[in-house]
Amino acid sequence: MPPIRVVLVEDHDMVAEAMELVFAGIGDIDLAARAGSLADAVRAVELTYPDLVLLDRRLPDGDGLEVIGRLRELAPEPKVLLVTAEVSAGVATRVVEAGGSGVVAKTAGLHQLADAIRRAAAGEMVFDAGLLGEVIDRLSGRGAAAELTAREREILRLFADGATVDEITQRLHLARNTVRNHAQRALAKLGAHSRLEAVAIARRRGLLD
Structure with a gap:
Protein backbone atom coordinates (compact mmCIF):
# COMPACT_ATOMS: atom_id res chain seq x y z
CA MET A 1 0.00 0.00 0.00
CA VAL A 135 -21.77 13.18 20.81
CA ILE A 136 -24.72 10.99 19.78
CA ASP A 137 -27.01 13.01 22.05
CA ARG A 138 -25.87 16.28 20.55
CA LEU A 139 -26.15 15.09 16.96
CA SER A 140 -29.55 13.51 17.36
CA GLY A 141 -31.20 15.92 19.78
CA ARG A 142 -33.16 12.93 21.07
CA GLY A 143 -30.64 10.92 23.06
CA ALA A 144 -28.56 7.87 22.27
CA ALA A 145 -31.50 5.84 20.96
CA ALA A 146 -32.15 8.29 18.13
CA GLU A 147 -33.05 6.84 14.74
CA LEU A 148 -31.19 7.46 11.55
CA THR A 149 -32.71 9.96 9.15
CA ALA A 150 -34.26 8.67 5.93
CA ARG A 151 -31.28 9.97 3.94
CA GLU A 152 -28.76 8.32 6.31
CA ARG A 153 -30.58 4.98 5.99
CA GLU A 154 -30.69 5.34 2.22
CA ILE A 155 -26.96 5.95 2.01
CA LEU A 156 -26.18 3.03 4.33
CA ARG A 157 -28.37 0.75 2.20
CA LEU A 158 -26.37 1.76 -0.86
CA PHE A 159 -23.11 1.09 0.97
CA ALA A 160 -24.52 -2.28 1.99
CA ASP A 161 -25.19 -3.00 -1.70
CA GLY A 162 -21.55 -2.29 -2.48
CA ALA A 163 -21.97 1.20 -3.96
CA THR A 164 -19.05 3.62 -3.79
CA VAL A 165 -19.30 7.28 -2.76
CA ASP A 166 -19.09 8.32 -6.41
CA GLU A 167 -21.88 5.94 -7.39
CA ILE A 168 -24.06 7.23 -4.54
CA THR A 169 -23.50 10.86 -5.53
CA GLN A 170 -24.63 10.05 -9.08
CA ARG A 171 -27.62 8.00 -8.00
CA LEU A 172 -28.89 10.50 -5.41
CA HIS A 173 -27.71 13.66 -7.23
CA LEU A 174 -25.79 14.84 -4.16
CA ALA A 175 -22.36 16.39 -3.73
CA ARG A 176 -19.63 14.00 -2.59
CA ASN A 177 -19.11 16.01 0.58
CA THR A 178 -22.85 15.81 1.36
CA VAL A 179 -22.79 12.03 1.02
CA ARG A 180 -19.73 11.77 3.26
CA ASN A 181 -21.31 14.05 5.89
CA HIS A 182 -24.50 11.97 6.00
CA ALA A 183 -22.40 8.82 6.30
CA GLN A 184 -20.28 10.21 9.12
CA ARG A 185 -23.33 11.37 11.08
CA ALA A 186 -24.77 7.87 10.71
CA LEU A 187 -21.50 6.40 12.02
CA ALA A 188 -21.58 8.71 15.05
CA LYS A 189 -25.22 7.88 15.85
CA LEU A 190 -24.55 4.14 15.60
CA GLY A 191 -21.28 4.28 17.52
CA ALA A 192 -19.49 2.76 14.54
CA HIS A 193 -15.87 3.34 13.49
CA SER A 194 -16.25 2.41 9.82
CA ARG A 195 -18.92 2.21 7.13
CA LEU A 196 -18.77 -1.59 7.24
CA GLU A 197 -19.41 -1.60 10.98
CA ALA A 198 -22.23 0.96 10.59
CA VAL A 199 -23.94 -1.23 7.99
CA ALA A 200 -23.61 -4.28 10.25
CA ILE A 201 -25.07 -2.43 13.27
CA ALA A 202 -27.90 -0.92 11.23
CA ARG A 203 -28.79 -4.35 9.83
CA ARG A 204 -28.84 -5.92 13.30
CA ARG A 205 -31.23 -3.17 14.45
CA GLY A 206 -33.46 -3.58 11.42
CA LEU A 207 -32.80 -0.02 10.26
CA LEU A 208 -32.11 -1.00 6.65
CA ASP A 209 -35.24 -3.12 6.12
Whole structure:
Protein backbone atom coordinates (compact mmCIF):
# COMPACT_ATOMS: atom_id res chain seq x y z
CA MET A 1 0.00 0.00 0.00
CA PRO A 2 1.26 3.53 -0.72
CA PRO A 3 2.00 5.70 2.32
CA ILE A 4 -0.67 8.00 3.75
CA ARG A 5 0.06 11.49 2.45
CA VAL A 6 -0.42 14.05 5.22
CA VAL A 7 -0.53 17.84 5.32
CA LEU A 8 0.48 19.04 8.79
CA VAL A 9 -1.08 22.34 9.88
CA GLU A 10 0.79 23.61 12.95
CA ASP A 11 2.04 27.12 13.66
CA HIS A 12 4.61 26.22 16.33
CA ASP A 13 7.86 25.34 14.56
CA MET A 14 9.24 23.21 17.39
CA VAL A 15 6.13 21.02 17.50
CA ALA A 16 5.94 20.78 13.71
CA GLU A 17 9.62 19.85 13.41
CA ALA A 18 9.27 17.15 16.08
CA MET A 19 6.31 15.66 14.22
CA GLU A 20 8.19 15.86 10.94
CA LEU A 21 11.10 13.89 12.42
CA VAL A 22 8.77 11.22 13.77
CA PHE A 23 6.88 10.88 10.48
CA ALA A 24 10.18 10.58 8.61
CA GLY A 25 10.83 7.36 10.51
CA ILE A 26 7.39 5.86 9.81
CA GLY A 27 7.18 4.02 6.53
CA ASP A 28 3.43 4.26 5.98
CA ILE A 29 3.03 8.01 6.65
CA ASP A 30 4.45 10.59 4.26
CA LEU A 31 4.49 14.29 5.20
CA ALA A 32 3.44 15.97 1.95
CA ALA A 33 3.54 19.56 3.25
CA ARG A 34 3.53 21.80 6.32
CA ALA A 35 1.35 24.85 6.83
CA GLY A 36 1.21 27.41 9.62
CA SER A 37 -2.19 28.99 9.02
CA LEU A 38 -5.68 28.22 7.73
CA ALA A 39 -4.99 30.01 4.45
CA ASP A 40 -1.74 28.10 3.97
CA ALA A 41 -3.53 24.85 4.79
CA VAL A 42 -6.00 25.36 1.94
CA ARG A 43 -3.19 26.18 -0.48
CA ALA A 44 -1.13 23.17 0.64
CA VAL A 45 -4.07 20.81 0.07
CA GLU A 46 -4.73 22.31 -3.35
CA LEU A 47 -1.09 21.75 -4.33
CA THR A 48 -0.30 18.36 -2.80
CA TYR A 49 -3.55 16.32 -2.91
CA PRO A 50 -3.09 14.67 0.50
CA ASP A 51 -5.04 11.76 1.97
CA LEU A 52 -5.34 13.48 5.34
CA VAL A 53 -4.94 16.89 6.98
CA LEU A 54 -3.65 16.97 10.55
CA LEU A 55 -5.11 20.29 11.68
CA ASP A 56 -4.18 22.27 14.77
CA ARG A 57 -7.20 24.09 16.15
CA ARG A 58 -5.68 27.39 17.31
CA LEU A 59 -3.96 29.09 14.39
CA PRO A 60 -2.91 32.72 13.76
CA ASP A 61 -5.76 33.40 11.33
CA GLY A 62 -8.56 31.55 13.09
CA ASP A 63 -10.09 28.39 14.50
CA GLY A 64 -9.28 25.14 12.69
CA LEU A 65 -12.90 24.06 13.13
CA GLU A 66 -13.92 26.79 10.70
CA VAL A 67 -11.94 25.38 7.77
CA ILE A 68 -12.74 21.65 8.02
CA GLY A 69 -15.67 21.89 5.62
CA ARG A 70 -13.60 23.88 3.12
CA LEU A 71 -10.74 21.35 3.23
CA ARG A 72 -13.16 18.46 2.73
CA GLU A 73 -14.46 20.10 -0.45
CA LEU A 74 -11.01 20.04 -2.05
CA ALA A 75 -9.98 17.12 -4.27
CA PRO A 76 -9.36 14.37 -3.34
CA GLU A 77 -11.55 15.20 -0.28
CA PRO A 78 -8.90 14.53 2.36
CA LYS A 79 -9.79 13.22 5.77
CA VAL A 80 -9.31 15.84 8.51
CA LEU A 81 -8.17 15.19 12.07
CA LEU A 82 -8.37 18.11 14.50
CA VAL A 83 -5.57 18.38 17.07
CA THR A 84 -6.62 20.36 20.13
CA ALA A 85 -6.03 20.85 23.83
CA GLU A 86 -9.81 21.00 24.30
CA VAL A 87 -11.18 17.52 23.71
CA SER A 88 -14.87 17.69 24.54
CA ALA A 89 -18.16 16.36 23.23
CA GLY A 90 -18.97 19.81 21.90
CA VAL A 91 -15.78 19.98 19.87
CA ALA A 92 -16.13 16.38 18.66
CA THR A 93 -19.71 17.06 17.56
CA ARG A 94 -18.67 20.13 15.58
CA VAL A 95 -15.92 18.12 13.88
CA VAL A 96 -18.40 15.42 12.82
CA GLU A 97 -20.91 18.00 11.60
CA ALA A 98 -18.21 19.69 9.51
CA GLY A 99 -17.26 16.39 7.89
CA GLY A 100 -14.07 15.76 9.87
CA SER A 101 -12.83 12.33 10.89
CA GLY A 102 -12.14 12.96 14.56
CA VAL A 103 -10.23 14.68 17.32
CA VAL A 104 -6.78 14.01 18.76
CA ALA A 105 -5.68 15.48 22.09
CA LYS A 106 -2.50 17.53 22.12
CA THR A 107 -1.42 15.41 25.07
CA ALA A 108 -1.49 12.24 22.95
CA GLY A 109 1.81 10.48 22.31
CA LEU A 110 3.25 10.52 18.82
CA HIS A 111 2.59 6.78 18.43
CA GLN A 112 -1.06 7.44 19.31
CA LEU A 113 -1.14 10.23 16.76
CA ALA A 114 0.25 7.93 14.06
CA ASP A 115 -2.39 5.32 14.94
CA ALA A 116 -5.13 7.96 14.72
CA ILE A 117 -3.88 8.97 11.27
CA ARG A 118 -4.01 5.36 10.08
CA ARG A 119 -7.51 4.83 11.47
CA ALA A 120 -8.87 8.05 9.96
CA ALA A 121 -7.26 7.30 6.59
CA ALA A 122 -9.00 3.91 6.68
CA GLY A 123 -12.37 5.62 7.11
CA GLU A 124 -12.82 5.33 10.87
CA MET A 125 -14.12 8.05 13.17
CA VAL A 126 -11.45 8.87 15.74
CA PHE A 127 -12.37 10.21 19.15
CA ASP A 128 -12.38 9.05 22.75
CA ALA A 129 -14.96 6.33 23.32
CA GLY A 130 -15.98 8.14 26.51
CA LEU A 131 -17.36 10.98 24.39
CA LEU A 132 -19.48 8.77 22.15
CA GLY A 133 -22.74 8.91 24.12
CA GLU A 134 -22.76 12.67 24.44
CA VAL A 135 -21.77 13.18 20.81
CA ILE A 136 -24.72 10.99 19.78
CA ASP A 137 -27.01 13.01 22.05
CA ARG A 138 -25.87 16.28 20.55
CA LEU A 139 -26.15 15.09 16.96
CA SER A 140 -29.55 13.51 17.36
CA GLY A 141 -31.20 15.92 19.78
CA ARG A 142 -33.16 12.93 21.07
CA GLY A 143 -30.64 10.92 23.06
CA ALA A 144 -28.56 7.87 22.27
CA ALA A 145 -31.50 5.84 20.96
CA ALA A 146 -32.15 8.29 18.13
CA GLU A 147 -33.05 6.84 14.74
CA LEU A 148 -31.19 7.46 11.55
CA THR A 149 -32.71 9.96 9.15
CA ALA A 150 -34.26 8.67 5.93
CA ARG A 151 -31.28 9.97 3.94
CA GLU A 152 -28.76 8.32 6.31
CA ARG A 153 -30.58 4.98 5.99
CA GLU A 154 -30.69 5.34 2.22
CA ILE A 155 -26.96 5.95 2.01
CA LEU A 156 -26.18 3.03 4.33
CA ARG A 157 -28.37 0.75 2.20
CA LEU A 158 -26.37 1.76 -0.86
CA PHE A 159 -23.11 1.09 0.97
CA ALA A 160 -24.52 -2.28 1.99
CA ASP A 161 -25.19 -3.00 -1.70
CA GLY A 162 -21.55 -2.29 -2.48
CA ALA A 163 -21.97 1.20 -3.96
CA THR A 164 -19.05 3.62 -3.79
CA VAL A 165 -19.30 7.28 -2.76
CA ASP A 166 -19.09 8.32 -6.41
CA GLU A 167 -21.88 5.94 -7.39
CA ILE A 168 -24.06 7.23 -4.54
CA THR A 169 -23.50 10.86 -5.53
CA GLN A 170 -24.63 10.05 -9.08
CA ARG A 171 -27.62 8.00 -8.00
CA LEU A 172 -28.89 10.50 -5.41
CA HIS A 173 -27.71 13.66 -7.23
CA LEU A 174 -25.79 14.84 -4.16
CA ALA A 175 -22.36 16.39 -3.73
CA ARG A 176 -19.63 14.00 -2.59
CA ASN A 177 -19.11 16.01 0.58
CA THR A 178 -22.85 15.81 1.36
CA VAL A 179 -22.79 12.03 1.02
CA ARG A 180 -19.73 11.77 3.26
CA ASN A 181 -21.31 14.05 5.89
CA HIS A 182 -24.50 11.97 6.00
CA ALA A 183 -22.40 8.82 6.30
CA GLN A 184 -20.28 10.21 9.12
CA ARG A 185 -23.33 11.37 11.08
CA ALA A 186 -24.77 7.87 10.71
CA LEU A 187 -21.50 6.40 12.02
CA ALA A 188 -21.58 8.71 15.05
CA LYS A 189 -25.22 7.88 15.85
CA LEU A 190 -24.55 4.14 15.60
CA GLY A 191 -21.28 4.28 17.52
CA ALA A 192 -19.49 2.76 14.54
CA HIS A 193 -15.87 3.34 13.49
CA SER A 194 -16.25 2.41 9.82
CA ARG A 195 -18.92 2.21 7.13
CA LEU A 196 -18.77 -1.59 7.24
CA GLU A 197 -19.41 -1.60 10.98
CA ALA A 198 -22.23 0.96 10.59
CA VAL A 199 -23.94 -1.23 7.99
CA ALA A 200 -23.61 -4.28 10.25
CA ILE A 201 -25.07 -2.43 13.27
CA ALA A 202 -27.90 -0.92 11.23
CA ARG A 203 -28.79 -4.35 9.83
CA ARG A 204 -28.84 -5.92 13.30
CA ARG A 205 -31.23 -3.17 14.45
CA GLY A 206 -33.46 -3.58 11.42
CA LEU A 207 -32.80 -0.02 10.26
CA LEU A 208 -32.11 -1.00 6.65
CA ASP A 209 -35.24 -3.12 6.12
